[in-house]
Amino acid sequence: MKELITKPATLDSREVAEMVGKRHSDLLRDIETYIQYLENAKLRSQDFFLESTYKAEGNNKTYKRYNVTKKGCEFIAHKLTGQKGAIFTARYINKFHEMEQQLSAPLQQLSPQLQLLINMELEQKKLKADIQETKKELQDMRDVITLDTTSWRTDARNIIVKIAQKLGGFGYIKEVNTEIYTLLDKRMGTNLKQRLTNKRRRMADEGVCKSRRDKLNYLDVIADDKKLIEGYVAITKEMAIKYGVA
Incomplete structure (x- = not known):
């Protein structure tokens, strides 16, 4: 059984x-x-x-x-x-x-009595699964609450992956990132694309090789500015709440 x-x-x-x-x-x-x-x-x-x-x-x-x-x-x-x-x-x-x-x-x-026992066990398993799901939701909330400006890159990445999974799969990671960066530009009055270009030019002037410059991304730009980090963390938390992963 x-x-x-x-x-x-x-x-x-x-x-x-x-x-x-x-x-x-x-x-x-x-x-x-x-x-x-x-x-x-x-x-x-x-x-x-x-x-x-x-x-x-x-x-x-x-x-x-x-x-x-x-x-x-x-x-x-x-x-x-x-x-x-x-x-x-x-x-x-x-x-x-x-x-x-x-x-x-x-x-x-099976006999009605055995069917009853099986159904009772199934209900218990469902209840256990519901409890596990609740625990997971609480842990997700803790992950969002503890997201700060020290380990922000790793913690934010984990939340973004969860949002993408909620939307339907890891193919949505780029879409989630785009939404966060767009909100950050709008809210902080910045231009991440231009800042990234400027950072690459400065590194070129300093003699940094092209392969290393090409690996730079918006997160590297955000990491240079404490206010942008704070804004990025705040928006990521809002997105977690919006998409129900917190």
Whole structure:
């Protein structure tokens, strides 16, 4: 009974790779990148991807694979565009629907008393999940509250990643950054683009190599001005509240 309840419905990453038209090795690389993003943002990667192994026919060697949860499939779907994304979404929804039907069929064959016990355990698990979610929300609030002008770059990055994830995936990071920089320019009466150009010119005059100058970004400009740091931190906190990650 415990296995029936606790085992999550998942798809084999090899099957997912076939569904999205990718080599399995390429999908594994993508998944491991997603896991790194999630863990950097203090999100549970196990809710999306569960590491596992399989043995290849013929040579009997063991290789890595992942069990991809429904959340994980949703995550992958967000990275696809157009017809490819739509087809994959339809396929994985059908797969999980079939699995849900298969899991519910044995439950209907059990006695009413056993069904009641199973439903009670499911409710307890749901309650536990709700408590964990509440704890996570409280931690997110602490992360925002403790964001200050000392470790501002790392802390702000984590919040921006969480906002992007809330919007639908890491592809939204650039969009979130653009919104923050636009608000900062408007509120502080500055021009980050011009400041970045000026900083690169000054470094060129000082003999700094071009490759190093090209790596400069708006955060380097903000770091030069205490008031801009304070403004950036304040706006990032506001964005966290606006998008519900605080």
